[in-house]
Amino acid sequence: MKNLNKTIVLLLFIVGFSFSGFCGNPPEKEKPIEEIIENLLQQMKKITLEHQKSNLLVQNEIAFITKRLAVSQNLKEQVKLLVRKDQLETQLRKNRNSELSDISRIRYLKGLEIIKVLYGKTLALDHHFASISTFHEISKIANPNHYPDFVRLKDNLQVKADKKSGFQLGSLMNNNIYTSVIYSFVSLFSNNNLSKQEKEASLKEVECILDFTLRMHNDLNTIYFETSFLQESNENLMKDLDELFKNYTEPIGYTTSLQECRQNDEWDAVRKKLDEYVKEMDVALQDDTQTEKARTMRIDLEFPVDRLLRFIEQYNGFIDKGTEFYEKFKIMLSSYENEQQCSTKIPIAYKNLKENIDVAIEKFNTAYRPVEINGSKMKQLLYGINIYQ
DSSP states (O other), X not given: XXXXXXXXXXXXXXTTSOGGGTTSSOOOOXXXXXXXHHHHHHHHHHHHHHHHHHHHHHHHHHXXXXXXXXXXXXXXXXXXXXXXXXXXXXXXXXXXXXHHHHHHHHHHHHHHHXXXXXXXXXXXXXXXHXXXXXXXXXXXXXXXXXXXXXXXXXXHHHHTOOTTTOOOOOHHHHTSHHHHHHHHHHHHHHOTTXXXXXXXXXXXXXXXXXXXXXXHHHHHHHHHHHHHHHHHHHHXXXXXXXXHHXXXXXXXXXXXXXXXXXXXXXXXXXXXXXXXXXXXXXXXXTOGGGHHHHHHHHHHHXXXXXXXXXXHHHHHHHHHHHHHHHHHHHHHHTTOTTTTTTTTTSOHHHHHHHHHHHHHHHHHHTTSOOOOOOHHHHHHHHHOSSTTO
16 A cells, blocks of 8 residues: 555645646746645545536436335326436436546546656756766766875876886776775885885875775765666656656547647647547437447546556656665765865865755655655545545
């Protein structure tokens, strides 16, 4: 049930955004989640109450006919009453189908609004990953060869190297963190052209750089690669959302892509297609010879919503994963125990990275994360109003 709750949770977005902003218009301010949920439930309840009023008149007439049949002794009257009762029961079935049609239409429209919200969130996530330029500098932060003090030490060692016993690293090994550090240590301690004081001073100049990069190298690279993985996963999520929109609008005959819809402001075209579809379905609902067609059309309208729910579960899983990753990154970056002692040598990019991680955690916990709703409201959203009360 927990996973199902996560699957349904984004239905809370259903009525929180006017769909007029879905295809290119300026986005509206998001409403509180509780208000969005209540707004949706009120719309569904309104439909149910309107149909209940209509049904009540029919049900009262059926009850009256039933009483008349119980006391009538006139065959002609009985036949007439039975025919009328059958007509009224048929009307009740049509009313029920009409109610289901109205609810299906609302869910379909609100499902489009969910897609709009999800698309906005995946775009925001894409911008989030693209904007964190610090991640592209992680290789520099993690490698002492990108620190001026360490580069000066290596250059000085090369200048003062013993020409007979000394040797030079190739460019490949020289840029490798481990070989360049080992080479520098060997060159420093074995160099007879440097005094003890010079060696100690040189080592003191780079000890924080070496301590930081050697301790944090693996963690920083883990952050880099796992962030790249999250970015790629989000790109795949956006592709899946594009495919979802295609499948979602296919039943009503709308074939434009999600991106083009947003860019060209084609909501009116989507709405027109849906209205045409619902009109045809309503005509079929009133025709006893087209009962199966009406049923199929309603299922075709509701089936894309099921696909949307599966995508919501996929989105929720990605957000959960991203939150876990960033929480882990925060622990990794906070694990360097000599940060205060070496504060003057640690690059500002490292501090910026820690701040970016904190911001990312906040966004994953608020802006990107869906909010779960309780089981009773979930059932109401799925199956209708008041049927569980």
